[in-house]
Amino acid sequence: MSAPAETVLVERYRSFLPVPNDADIVTLDEGDTPLVRLHTVSDPSRSIEVYAKCEGLNPTGSFKDRGMTVAVTMAASEGSHAIICASTGNTSASAAAYAARGGLSAFVVIPEGKIALGKLAQAMMHGARVIQIEGNFDTGMSIVKDMAETVPVTLVNSVNPYRLHGQKTAAFEIIDALGRAPDYHFLPVGNAGNISAYWMGYTEYRDAGVVSERPVMVGCQASGAAPFLRGHPVDEPETIATAIRIGCPQSWALANQAQEESRGWFRESSDEDILTAQKVLAEREGIFCEPASAVCIAGLIAELECRTIPSGATIVCTLTGHGLKDPDTAIAQSPQPVKVSPDPTAVRGVILEEIN
């Protein structure tokens, strides 16, 4: 049985999407993710309201599902039997799941040892052919582009225009929920597809007359993988936030256009600040996102500290992926569990020590 039409992302925003009416939609009921007010990051004294768009609540735990439903629907409807992508993890997990759903095969090219455990488990479990390379995402990207030209596979990285069309729906949902566009939108930037997709979404809603304003876009990068801050591609990108360990973003021009047209900027954060922001969200807001998502909270905290954001601003941050994707990084930075003998006295001792 298929999902009711109003819950299917492609049906809800059909008039904005290039999907033919007779296409069988490959869906896992993606989108419609929570927009949660962050009460410790917001600053009531300056009337600054901060919301998190929790994209980790999508079916495979990241924002990629919005793009993948459209890309795989179109691949299948155009007669393709196989899809391929390079990935730092989340695209491969999403591609594998949607390929399984649509009855296609998936090939995923990943940098060996540099993708988070949960993402690898997903790609393997959904039956994708996982191809590890001794090289980073950027090398993988050039290989899969070659494959898409030389073997019968459809490329589903965000250079596939259908991906951006799907991902732009997050901007629609934010406006639908707030009743207006936010003043600022902070989000992580890796391959730069998502910032381009959001800008497309905000622009299309503005052009359709749904809103009159668009937000200032602030693209957040990890210092070790910050080509937009350096002004050129980075050869050996390195960061704990492996999802955005990318030196040569494919959507460079579109991301620059989003930044320029919105009068926005790019901001970098150290790995240490990224992990601190991830912990702040988890401990004070109850939201567990992956390190790459936390880069936009790290960036926002820094901007709030230097008072670049005016009083009265409404800000949305996209938390792109769920924290469970990367359990190793979470466990390594948290206090380890205490081990006690299995009796009430020992457990009481631990509790009293903590609350006194």
Ligand code: F0G
């Ligand atoms: N956050 C997460 C959790 C991601 O997985 C990615 C990208 C980004 C942010 C950056 O988004 O590339 O559109 O600028 N992950 C891709 C992947 C590259 O292969 O999963 P972007």
